[in-house]
Amino acid sequence: MGKRFYILVLLLTLAFTAKGQSIFSTIYNMDDGLSNNRVNAITQDKNGFMWFGTDDGLCRFDGIKFKTYILSDYIDENASSYITHLFIDSQNMMWIGTNNGITIFDYTNNKFKAFKAFTRDSIKIATPVLEIAEDKDGNVWIGTFQNGLDKFDYETETFRNYKDNSTDNLLYHIHDITEFSPGNLLVASDNGVCYFTTDDMKIKRADDTSIKFRFSPE
DSSP states (O other): OTTOOOEEEEEEEEEEOSSOEEEEEEEEOGGGTOSOSOEEEEEEOTTSOEEEEETTEEEEEOSSOEEEEOGGGTSOTTOOOOEEEEEEOTTSOEEEEETTEEEEEETTTTEEEEOOOOOTTSOOOOSOEEEEEEOTTSOEEEEESSSOEEEEETTTTEEEEEOOOSTTOTTSSEEEEEEEETTEEEEEETTEEEEEETTTTEEEETTOTTOOOOOOOO
16 A cells, blocks of 8 residues: 555444444545545544644544645645644643644634744744643643754743753654653653653653652542
8 A cells, every 4th residue: 555544533333242342443534535644643622523633734523524724824834734743732722743843723713823932042843743742730841853852831931942962862753751740751752761850850761770650540
């Protein structure tokens, strides 16, 4: 099939039998209204709509048909529709990671806006965004391809960038961010997994024997 990609969507209808469980599935692709067969991200909003980030636009699926949003139609001609990540935060804002930054989508009011936050040094995010997560304090953490880890503060509408300048370079090409306990992140990258403490912003290898992992049930 070469580079041809499909979405496999599992329907919510499950048929239970005495011997086990049957799962029904349907394949959706461009013939069904998807903007591109290569899908890089999937999320679901509070209203139940499914959202798919593709190489060529954002698609909303209502269970019957797709609606496509090309970001340059809503922001400016330079806005990329090559979507790499989707994340809905606690304020019901959809963060759309692209190959050159972030777009914020208020899906409730159908309004897009460019992410214009800067660091104190007037630097903005203009690199592929691979991961977005939110901690218990409402801070949004952004994992980039080659520019480290970013922390966005809603109150100041600014972000701070963190890099690992050690030989390990553990904040390079970030794939996943998880807050496993308040103030403590696990960050997965091309160079391994690191332990990142948000109060003092220290980075340690996950296999550092000085780290004591304590997991507690929700």
